[in-house]
Amino acid sequence: MKLRYYPDWGVALRYWPEIAHGLVLTFRISLLAFLLALALGLPLGLCRLSKHRGAQRIAMAFIEVLRGTPEMVQLLWLYYVLPMVLGIPLTDITTGVLMLGISLTAYMAEVYRSGISSVTRGQIEAAKALGMSQIQTLSRIVIPQAMRVMIPPMLNNYVLVLKRVSLLMAIGVPELMYSSQRISSVTYRPLEVLSFAALLYVLVTYPATLLVRRLEARVSTPT
């Protein structure tokens, strides 16, 4: 049976300003969330590696909860609970950034943990034997080497966040998906508009995915 639908591919371009705004907001949110996770992931990862049993257990519990719950649940939970707990209203965007950032922190902690573990214990002992402090050892010996191992998965995580921003449409954040959905319902053109949105996502994530693949190949070749 033939579909009696005549696509109007120009519709997406006519609404380009709104779509562009959505895209820019998606970028801004993803970047903020990523930076938040980048910063919080290191102390969490270090706790996870810590010899201190208490710190390690708390870190593990935190990570398990974050990885074990759907982001949508986390988002709605924060959306309703945070203003109650803090007593002040938060914008949708702030709530969204917090959810994405905290959620990603759990994954970043694992990236930091595996990166730091990849540096052999002997090298750290050599640094200690020479009188280097914990901070010196971490910053001069461990992190520079761990970075090589950590950058591909971190980039992967960024791509994941970029896609997850679309969840925020559930709380009314005017990012790319929200805008696309809105436009497709007023124009009755879901095929064209949503396809266009999907295309934009691919255009934005594909270069990053390619870069990850190339970096991963470089990491696995012997020095």
Add this chain to the structure above:
Amino acid sequence: MAVPVVKITDLHKSFGNLHVLKGVSLEVSKGEVVAMIGPSGSGKSTLLRCINHLEAPTSGQIYIEGNLFPHRESEINRVRAEIGMVFQMFNLWPHMTVLNNIIEAPVRVKKMPREKAVEIAQNLMKKIGLSEKINEYPARLSGGQQQRVAIARALAMQPKVMLFDEVTSALDPELVGEVLEVMKLLAEEGMTMIVVTHEMQFAREVADRIVFLAEGLIAESGPPEVIFSAPSHPKTKQFLARVLGSAGREPKA
């Protein structure tokens, strides 16, 4: 009488239920070369690692130049800077050149100006016979070369005592000699050294004193001539018979 560089009093070290060191006491004087020999598991490496607190003793005291080893991290690091250690697996930092490996600690820990550290590094590289490799990355060096660089890295801190933890055990036999040569040179220059080793020939030739460790205790200690030719303790005799006999190496008269 001069204060010993290293003094260990009744040292005990347990790992959980495993009692490795059962009350070791030892004094090492300035310029003395002490070779520690004994069967695997006797606690030789553990003892060495307690001296610079890479392992924390369970009980007992360690004195470096008469001062009790401190507990605070900042002070521990300060004392560690006076003790040089060379490891079995070299442990050079692969992301840095040989030069940077050597100058890292003097610059960061001793706050030495970079130019001075570089000069020291160059002199050390000349001493160990590897001047041309100073800008290479460790992965490009052979095991023997890496170990010599590791020795230079430890020496760059101008330590009061050097600890050697089976530094030739991971090397191919033909590369062992070049490392032992450097150690011999250091000994001749008067460095205080504590060497855990299986190289009996080296121990006999270079050490001032042999310490035989078995099952967490010093069973016997004395000058090489005595220990190798006329050991008194049954365990020492057993160990030497096994090690020297099986290797077909008779200690030179």
